[in-house]
Amino acid sequence: xxxxxxxxxxxxxxxxxxxxxxxxxxxxxxxxxxxxxxxxxxxxxxxxxxxxxxxxxxxxxxxxxxxxxxxxxxxxxxxxxxxxxxxxxxxxxxxxxxxxxxxxxxxxxxxxxxxxxxxxxxxxxxxxxxxxxxxxxxxxxxxxxxxxxxxxxxxxxxxxxxxxxxxxxxxxxxxxxxxxxxxxxxxxxxxxxxxxxxxxxxxxxxxxxxxxxxxxxxxxxxxxxxxxxxxxxxxxxxxxxxxxxxxxxxxxxxxxxxxxxxxxxxxxxxxxxxxxxxxxxxxxxxxxxxxxxxxxxxxxxxxxxxxxxxxxxxxxxxxxxxxxxxxxxxxxxxxxxxxxxxxxxxxxxxxxxxxxxxxxxxxxxxxxxxxxxxxxxxxxxxxxxxxxxxxxxxxxxxxxxxxxxxxxxxxxxxxxxxxxxxxxxxxxxxxxxxxxxxxxxxxxxxxxxxxxxxxxxxxxxxxxxxxxxxxxxxxxxxxxxxxxxxxxxxxxxxxxxxxxxxxxxxxxxxxxxxxxxxxxxxxxxxxxxxxxxxxxxxxxxxxxxxxxxxxxxxxxxxxxxxxxxxxxxxxxxxxxxxxxxxxxxxxxxxxxxxxxxxxxxxxxxxxxxxxxxxxxxxxxxxxxxxxxxxxxxxxxxxxxxxxxxxxxxxxxxxxxxxxxxxxxxxxxxxxxxxxxxxxxxxxxxxxxxxxxxxxxxxxxxxxxxxxxxxxxxxxxxxxxxxx
DNA sequence: TACTATTTAATTTTT
DNA sequence: TTAAATAGTA
Numbered sequence: 001x002x003x004x005x006x007x008x009x010x011x012x013x014x015x016x017x018x019x020x021x022x023x024x025x026x027x028x029x030x031x032x033x034x035x036x037x038x039x040x041x042x043x044x045x046x047x048x049x050x051x052x053x054x055x056x057x058x059x060x061x062x063x064x065x066x067x068x069x070x071x072x073x074x075x076x077x078x079x080x081x082x083x084x085x086x087x088x089x090x091x092x093x094x095x096x097x098x099x100x101x102x103x104x105x106x107x108x109x110x111x112x113x114x115x116x117x118x119x120x121x122x123x124x125x126x127x128x129x130x131x132x133x134x135x136x137x138x139x140x141x142x143x144x145x146x147x148x149x150x151x152x153x154x155x156x157x158x159x160x161x162x163x164x165x166x167x168x169x170x171x172x173x174x175x176x177x178x179x180x181x182x183x184x185x186x187x188x189x190x191x192x193x194x195x196x197x198x199x200x201x202x203x204x205x206x207x208x209x210x211x212x213x214x215x216x217x218x219x220x221x222x223x224x225x226x227x228x229x230x231x232x233x234x235x236x237x238x239x240x241x242x243x244x245x246x247x248x249x250x251x252x253x254x255x256x257x258x259x260x261x262x263x264x265x266x267x268x269x270x271x272x273x274x275x276x277x278x279x280x281x282x283x284x285x286x287x288x289x290x291x292x293x294x295x296x297x298x299x300x301x302x303x304x305x306x307x308x309x310x311x312x313x314x315x316x317x318x319x320x321x322x323x324x325x326x327x328x329x330x331x332x333x334x335x336x337x338x339x340x341x342x343x344x345x346x347x348x349x350x351x352x353x354x355x356x357x358x359x360x361x362x363x364x365x366x367x368x369x370x371x372x373x374x375x376x377x378x379x380x381x382x383x384x385x386x387x388x389x390x391x392x393x394x395x396x397x398x399x400x401x402x403x404x405x406x407x408x409x410x411x412x413x414x415x416x417x418x419x420x421x422x423x424x425x426x427x428x429x430x431x432x433x434x435x436x437x438x439x440x441x442x443x444x445x446x447x448x449x450x451x452x453x454x455x456x457x458x459x460x461x462x463x464x465x466x467x468x469x470x471x472x473x474x475x476x477x478x479x480x481x482x483x484x485x486x487x488x489x490x491x492x493x494x495x496x497x498x499x500x501x502x503x504x505x506x507x508x509x510x511x512x513x514x515x516x517x518x519x520x521x522x523x524x525x526x527x528x529x530x531x532x533x534x535x536x537x538x539x540x541x542x543x544x545x546x547x548x549x550x551x552x553x554x555x556x557x558x559x560x561x562x563x564x565x566x567x568x569x570x571x572x573x574x575x576x577x578x579x580x581x582x583x584x585x586x587x588x589x590x591x592x593x594x595x596x597x598x599x600x601x602x603x604x605x606x607x608x609x610x611x612x613x614x615x616x617x618x619x620x621x622x623x624x625x626x627x628x629x630x631x632x633x634x635x636x637x638x639x640x641x642x643x644x645x646x647x648x649x650x651x652x653x654x655x656x657x658x659x660x661x662x663x664x665x666x667x668x669x670x671x672x673x674x675x676x677x678x679x680x681x682x683x684x685x686x687x688x689x690x691x692x693x694x695x696x697x698x699x700x701x702x703x704x705x706x707x708x709x710x711x712x713x714x715x716x717x718x719x720x721x722x723x
Numbered sequence: 724t725a726c727t728a729t730t731t732a733a734t735t736t737t738t
Numbered sequence: 739t740t741a742a743a744t745a746g747t748a
Binding site for chain 1: 725732
């Protein structure tokens, strides 16, 4: 067998990984070291050289994009399309299993997937129907709690309330949330994973089947797996399966979302004799950039440890610019971008990275002024747009009359005289009789509603029934087209003034073409409409339509993971912003911020600019800040400091800034306030000052109180006593 | 029911 | 500051 095409152009470590024996393997793949390459070549190696059937391979990723890329690269390498090869996201694969085994999973055949927006709405409705006092918790907090528990693989009955009534109530809410979902046939993202795990765990026949089928498990971005994903993988692998996990502990930046880097250690315990291969040769960045990244990440304690290297050139020094404020920072970036473009480089090769989305505004303003085209990553995607979700809600209600979430979303959209009052009546009837809103509406429409409301509700139900009847035999796109017209949604949005309404109507038209180009997979054996709705939830689509134009890329450092750019700006590199204020308190949080910084630095191929502002307007008030501690972690020899252009205009600001740095709080009634100072508050008792920000009457301090935890207090109101 | 004033809170995001 | 959610008014 000629193995040349599969092993050619791999370095030793990569080849070792790709050709490792049919035993568990863990590949620690540094940034830019050819992680995807190894995964793709491993798959090709198994199929082409080892004669493994594509059917017995399961490849799992986190994003649809990564899954699509892996498939196309494997096919390119093997030069044949690989059907029967399961490649997908955790959620996509879990979904596929649940569709096949809905009975065993305890789900209705036509169960629907809800995204996090739907989930939040559902929780809000639950609050209303249970008359929950939402001063105690916000729906968001409950959503966070529920998803957190599910990510850990926990059902309400598994959670200990520790005798805490607060916690007991949260668990109770989780329980009623589950009941509502079950009744409506709704499955949220975390539930997909949890059920997929349970259905295998509790059905030995099924588990046997899949264990026999999937001999090889390829796992991408292994450091990002959460508890339930890992449990699912472990279950599937059993003791005969061959897991091949690729990841980088230094790029674990989703701990806050339940990802557990510790799985890298756990893997080696669960699969004794694991082959470990480190990929440290980097093909992306200059030596200078890599050395800087290495130096920064070396400050973390909990790591496996690796050192990126390249046989390429050192390249240019990292440029650090100290801006006066965020406007100055933006101007500097724009200046450098101009140079870059003038030198004949593509705009799309430049990226501006920041820690939080709010930072993009000032940069965008400057880019608009400078007439430099740009694209901001993140934001609403196609299937998340309100008008699209409205249309989908109609379709979902047609598919499943018990979907209360969709019912409430569209019962009065377009306006048909069904107000909050009427909805409330239906909701409480549904609650009292443990039935869906649809059933409730049908039952009470004659008795409990006033004439006008009854007519309106009746008209709404007739509309849905009519839609269901008329679209029954249609093709998918005709179903969609018919629905958005007959529902009155198109008319409704046409009335919206200005461009917004136009845009919405266009998007609805776009939905019809999305339905037209959607090709149901016959293997899934689903109704095309159900499959389309699942697709919409699992693949929310592109954020921005005009991705093809050559424009500067703006995004958070999180969304930059996995990407690379010849020119990178890391903006807002200030303590409090990056590392973020809320991560400073605990060391684990700080380490995750540092990993994020490592991710940011390693995005750059040739040139890296790091900028910070001495003064920044945040939440409407001016703050003075220190350069990020991460900058100081880069060895001086790799840094070239860029002085502000006009030295003369600076002394006044500079001296003010310098003063700020010595005493971050402006003198007055706060003499003696400094970090670490013990203070006493009339209500909260004793604590220690963790942080200060702002000045004058706006000055605030963060105090860690012994009894009530940390709080931000406005200094001029708090009346703190020094101790 | 729709528009306007007021309050409140403020990382990171994919599925 | 500003965006979003809530409360109040026409």
